[in-house]
Amino acid sequence: MLHGHLSPGGGFQGGVIVASAVVLIYLGYGYEISTKTFNQNLLKKSEAIGALMYSFLHCLVYFMLLTSAEMYFLM
Template identity: 45%
Template sequence: MRMSKIVRTGANLLYPFVLIFGLYVIMHGHLTPGGGFQGGAVVATGVALVIVAYSFEEVTSMIKKVGMKARESIGLLLFIGAGVAALAAGAPFFSNILANSGLLFGQTVPAGPNPGDLNTAGVIPIMNVAVGIEVWGGLAIIVLYMLSSIPEEGS
């Protein structure tokens, strides 16, 4: 069952902004409040908005279940991979090998209050992105599965 044209237009308008805000919360998880779980939940809220506004057939043509399943699996694999990469480098499991290394996300942080730099924190941004992708796919696929069990009325 699809909602009225007002709701659909509003959902179309808000969807990219919700997505961008959620991805911002994920990417700046090591600088601002939030992180992978919270940002992923925000992105999944945008997906849920589109699912509420459109009928099931239209949603499954726009948002693929396979894509959401792939996001969830890739996110978890990337998260575990970031932990195993530390083992490969000779450090304990899940240790932050990229912090203060000068490589990707490897700049040092001065002590005390400072505005912060995106290029810091080592593997933490990578894990944030991994968890964000996983929560995005996981919550979206849960909503899609629950919607698929509701019988369609008037179609």
């Protein structure tokens, strides 16, 4: 999780660590403290932005591959 910018992979492990931290805070401090700690609106906006970024990058890479393949066949 600490060296993900240097090599591929580690996203699943990082997600498990973050999710475990949320669950442990909920189990340790209860519902009221955990809802105060984690702003629900911010989490929803972050999830939406992440999904939009993933979709945008997927379309961008697909477009780049499609145009590079067309250029290859035109040569």
